[in-house]
Amino acid sequence: MTPPTMTEAPPSDAPTAGATPALSVRNLTTRFHTQDGTVHAVNGVSFDLSDGEVLGVVGESGSGKSVTMMSLLRLIPSPPGDIAAGEAVFGGEDLLAMDLDDLRAVRGGKVGFIFQDPMTSLNPVVTVGRQIVESLEVHDPGSKKAMWARALELLQLVGIPAAEDRLRCYPHELSGGMRQRVMIAIALACNPQVLVADEPTTALDVTIQAQILELVKELRSKLGMAVIWITHDLGVVAGLVDRVLVMYGGQIVEDAPVAELYAQPRHPYAHGLLASLPSANSRGTRLVNILGQPPDLRSEPDSCSFAPRCPHAFDRCHSENPVLTDVGGRSVACWLDDGRGLGAEGADWGEPVGGASAEGEDA
Numbered sequence: 001m002t003p004p005t006m007t008e009a010p011p012s013d014a015p016t017a018g019a020t021p022a023l024s025v026r027n028l029t030t031r032f033h034t035q036d037g038t039v040h041a042v043n044g045v046s047f048d049l050s051d052g053e054v055l056g057v058v059g060e061s062g063s064g065k066s067v068t069m070m071s072l073l074r075l076i077p078s079p080p081g082d083i084a085a086g087e088a089v090f091g092g093e094d095l096l097a098m099d100l101d102d103l104r105a106v107r108g109g110k111v112g113f114i115f116q117d118p119m120t121s122l123n124p125v126v127t128v129g130r131q132i133v134e135s136l137e138v139h140d141p142g143s144k145k146a147m148w149a150r151a152l153e154l155l156q157l158v159g160i161p162a163a164e165d166r167l168r169c170y171p172h173e174l175s176g177g178m179r180q181r182v183m184i185a186i187a188l189a190c191n192p193q194v195l196v197a198d199e200p201t202t203a204l205d206v207t208i209q210a211q212i213l214e215l216v217k218e219l220r221s222k223l224g225m226a227v228i229w230i231t232h233d234l235g236v237v238a239g240l241v242d243r244v245l246v247m248y249g250g251q252i253v254e255d256a257p258v259a260e261l262y263a264q265p266r267h268p269y270a271h272g273l274l275a276s277l278p279s280a281n282s283r284g285t286r287l288v289n290i291l292g293q294p295p296d297l298r299s300e301p302d303s304c305s306f307a308p309r310c311p312h313a314f315d316r317c318h319s320e321n322p323v324l325t326d327v328g329g330r331s332v333a334c335w336l337d338d339g340r341g342l343g344a345e346g347a348d349w350g351e352p353v354g355g356a357s358a359e360g361e362d363a
């Protein structure tokens, strides 16, 4: 196909007009130095999160979703992990440069974190009540009585029945859904300004997932916190979030308001992901597999990482890495997107990228 001409637009890491974002991430770059070489897991990620905004993060397995969010709180194992560049400004301070003691006060305090697997994140030999109190002791200490009362209140807040009895339970005595609620209670213990949730409902059955999502929506309106929600479930994205970051090969390839992304994805990878969705509101719809191999992260991207799988790629895609560029209310990293190419109104996308098929539960 004939390559459209790229018009210049300001790069998306230009300062955002208006209110100061709750979190502002610029050029985040994380690598793992392994025996097999350097894994370029996160490559120049930039995004803003506004107060009270719910941001969804999607992308296939290995695209760098977890490493991005863990890097922000410097939670990646080092070695082999290495945050090679970037800044993450939160409350006027750069989380990546601040003193470790100060950062510990942010982690689990102003920024709550729910990890992918509650069984590995909860301490199996400490009661759930004690674990909530321990978090309060670090971040929001009070009298013993007040902290236990707060722990009870939190378990009630996350909808745990017979909460008073559950305070004394060990994690293995609770169901998966209840453990996940405990994780949320711990993350909420200190009234975080930002809650980062990494696939918090993947291991749960659909009914419990729906309850947890309702709970987070409720808490968001009650507490006014911003949420970053990593998920493979496009139904969750449609029903919960305001804006979506689509990640591929450790980079953001599209950053768009959710309704606009669903109505018209502009990056060919985003289009491939959404092409097989029966409807934007369908719960439990998984990401699709796109034919071809994920990128080899052992070399630094010097061309579009998606180009080998993209039927629309042309010469430039194979020789130059497109930067995330503002294209009218959203950002896209694609050489085709100049307002007249594939991203244009009424553009003919043809068949879904590579032919999409449903992805398994374990993806």
Ligand SMILES: Nc1ncnc2c1ncn2[C@@H]1O[C@H](COP(=O)(O)OP(=O)(O)OP(=O)(O)O)[C@@H](O)[C@H]1O
Binding pocket: 032, 034, 039, 041, 059, 060, 061, 062, 063, 064, 065, 066, 067, 068, 077, 080, 081, 297, 363
């Ligand atoms: N400790 C580590 N050592 C080496 N490489 C790692 C390590 N942790 C993550 N990686 C690599 O970093 C890349 C990004 O991983 P990440 O866990 O962020 O993916 P993800 O998008 O969260 O995937 P998933 O959807 O499966 O959770 C992957 O290639 C992964 O193999």
Ligand SMILES: [Mg+2]
Binding pocket: 065, 066, 067, 116, 198
């Ligand atoms: Mg992950």
